[in-house]
């Protein structure tokens with residue numbers, strides 16, 4: 001077979017890829033430190049603990065937390081989200097510690113806001129770190145069947161108190177991650193009634209019942225003691241339901257929406273980007289982090305390149321902002 005010497009091709013996409021300069025001109029998606037939200041773990045102990053299930057992540061005490069926020073901010077990461085590990089003796093079936101004005105989270109908010117007022121402090125609103133049962137909501141057990149039931153409306157009342165506690169301490173944005181029905185509207189109303197109109201709500205709109213959260217639950221010791229989260233978090237098989245949740249969150253007054261996890265749910269990110277006008281966040285969760293970290297530690301992939309590619313993919317799919325444990329390290333490289 002004779003090969004043609006020359007193809008008569010007026011259209012050659014490779015022309016736009018021939019140099020770094022031209023590739024820079026035609027690049028459609030750029031990741032910047034300002035797109036990133038840095039999730040941080042904290043605890044009461046006076047130590048900085050390496051988290052066994054999330055290599056490279058630490059559980060901070062207040063001082064090291066403030067230092068870490070300052071370093072991230074200097075690199076251009078101006079938003080953090082806080083996850084507390086609560087001491088066992090403070091965990092109750094009513095999760096009362098979640099709205100203690102002197103609790104770990106409100107103290108951390110005040111410390112960060114006074115040292116780094118330029119940083120947006122986002123807090124997680126859910127009961128799991130405080131709940132003796134490890135669920136995001138209040139639990140009752142059916143006497144007859146022994147089945148667990150996660151109470152909706154009763155939980156929402158506690159979430160409102162938790163959100164108010166964070167707002168009073170100076171949180172800029174509260175992020176309900178519990179997936180109870182009606183919580184965005186109820187929190188909005190509670191915040192407004194208390195004069196916290198300026199506090200925003202970043203709703204975990206499409207939060208799936210995902211096995212990718214495993215390493216995070218190790219970090220906080222917050223795994224459910226019994227049962228799973230399938231009666232409140234979404235079924236990974238569903239996409240129309242994500243749209244329904246998004247429409248409800250819009251109607252209830254959410255300021256920003258979130259899809260979680262991110263990498264395995266890029267279609268959901270794209271769907272909400274196309275159908276909803278609100279800013280959209282995506283959460284590259286602990287399992288996504290750990291898969292990259294462990295493959296890189298084994299020498300099987302190039303961590304720096306895979307991290308950038310994974311985050312660029314999430315942004316390309318339609319996320320305006322990304323929660324990622326790589327926020328600080330990637331910001332240092334983005335410059």
Ligand code: PBG
Nearest residue numbers: 126128177212213216285286287
């Ligand atoms: C709990 C919460 C979870 C995560 C963020 N908030 C765990 C869960 O729902 O069980 C997971 C984050 C991650 O895996 O990185 N409300």
